[in-house]
Amino acid sequence: MTVLSDAWAYLTAGDSWTGDTGMLALLLQQLLLTVTALGLAMLVGLPVALWLGHLGRGGFLAINISNIGRAVPTFALLALLVTADFPGAQEFGPYGRAGLATLIALALFALPPIITNAYVAVREVPADVREAATGMGMTGWQRFVRVELPLALPLVVSGVRLALVQVWATATIAALVAGPGLGRVITDGFYRTNYGKGIAGAVVVALVALLLELLAATAQRLSDPARRGSSPNRDLSGEVGMSVTASSVADDAGTVGR
Amino acid sequence: MTVTVPTLVAPAAEPSCYSRLTNEWICGQYLSDRQDQIVDATVQHLAITVAAVVLGVLIAFPLALLARRYPRLESTVLGVSTGVYTIPSLALFPLLVPFTGLSPTTVVIGLALYALTVLVRAILEGLRSVPDEVRESATGLGYGAGRLLLRVELPLALPVIMAGLRVATVSTVALTTVGSLVAYGGLGNLIKDGVSTNFRAELLTASVLCVLLALVLDVVLVLTQRVLTPWTRGVGA
DSSP states (O other): OOHHHHHHHHHHGGGSSSTTSHHHHHHHHHHHHHHHHHEEEEEHHHHHHHHHHHHOOOOOHHHHHHHHHHSSSSHHHHHHHHSSSSSSOOOOOGGTTTTTHHHHHHHHHHHHHHHHHHHHHHHTOOOOHHHHHHHHTOOOIIIIIIHHHHHHHHHHHHHHHHHHHHHHHHHHGGGGGGGSSHHHHHEEEEETHHHHHHHHHHHHHHHHHHHHHHHHHHHHHOOOHHHTTTTTGGGSSSHHHHHOOOOOHHHHHHHHOO | OOOOOOOOOOOTOOOTTTTTTTSSSSSSSHHHHTTTHHHHHHHHHHHHHHHHHHHHHHHHHHHHHHHHHHHHHHHHHHHHHHHHSOOOOHHHHHHHHHHHOOOOOHHHHHHHHHHHHHHHHHHHHHHHTHHHHHHHHHHTOOOHHHHIIIIIIIHHHHHHHHHHHHHHHHHHHHHHHHGGGGTTTTTHHHHHHHHHHOHHHHHHHHHHHHHHHHHHHHHHHHHHHHHHOOOGTTOOO
16 A cells, blocks of 8 residues: 555655646646647537537437447547557647647547537427427527527537546546646556556546536536526426436437546 | 577568558558467457456446435435546546556456446436336236346346446447556557557557457347347337
């Protein structure tokens, strides 16, 4: 158990946090990677998935992209990207060594939960609500913006939340290919038989992961209009039935690599 | 004493496709030369995956039954397992090392914890999908709690449980690669070696084998489900 006291010593030593390769700098780098990749994935995935959901087309792809994402090891994709001629392992701005390869891998693995959830969210808007909107004379675009999007929002946000957890996990794995981020503390520790350091890094990574998840869960609660209105008759609206089926899809979508 | 000519060196005229100079992605020569290594890694990968999923099922079942019996425990069980799921695999393995050391046990336990999240939910959801009328008529026929679970509820819950098992298995195959951190990652060990020595054939072969392994196990589970639930056949997918 001396490794545990080693880990504690590493965590409490000031100079393991400071400096260019200190944990604080690496933590910021990984957060930057996470935010950028998540932003990219949302920019690409959300419009496509929401619109496909509105049209009711491409469902097969939108659902199966999660299955594909689950079967491909994040480590393998990162390794292939780093070893290939492009993007390779070059430095990339503030994203560090292999920054571009890492960003691409992160964005790719963020896509499945975002796309699947956004598609299902719009698809699961009850048909009678859709019909009512059309009956009121709404055009397709109006129905999409004023009816489908607000109802779909909670599930869309839950997809983004799953993607966030996913991206943070993948960003940690980038260290296995000597990439950027906090994972480097873990791999450094293990490859140089300094297990205390490796475990210290793991503690920080795990704590930040839990913190991010907590923040995302709070954001998700705030985005749910039904909960915000705190109407006690939610059970009657059919919205609950929707969220049961949808959340099981959402759970499946979240189980991509870690 | 005869001096043996080193036969390992390939003739200079035709360098093998995995030599440092060519370093091709696809290389048949690599497959035949390193066959033993590749088979060993695949077998290790399969063993770790199967052990982890089996362990996950063994823990998930009592947990799901407990959560069903005591609804107050349900949110705790689901909350804790979701919390574990949030932790990246590269961080979870090191956290287990003080207790289990640099051994395959570390990887198996870590992966089982991840599988648990999916499995507990799937088992709970599966048992809930059993219609109340069926449960009531079985009780009316004189089925006790144990027989009701084994003979009525489990078979009917099987499709949902198997769906969860497929998700858990496929993601476990992918996650096993990260076990290379503690040197027990199956095909992940080859991937790690491929990255550090810039060995493209090894890297691509191991990655493709990994995806293939996931697909094969998925097909095996689908076929198992078909055998176990003969009544669903003929109804159509």
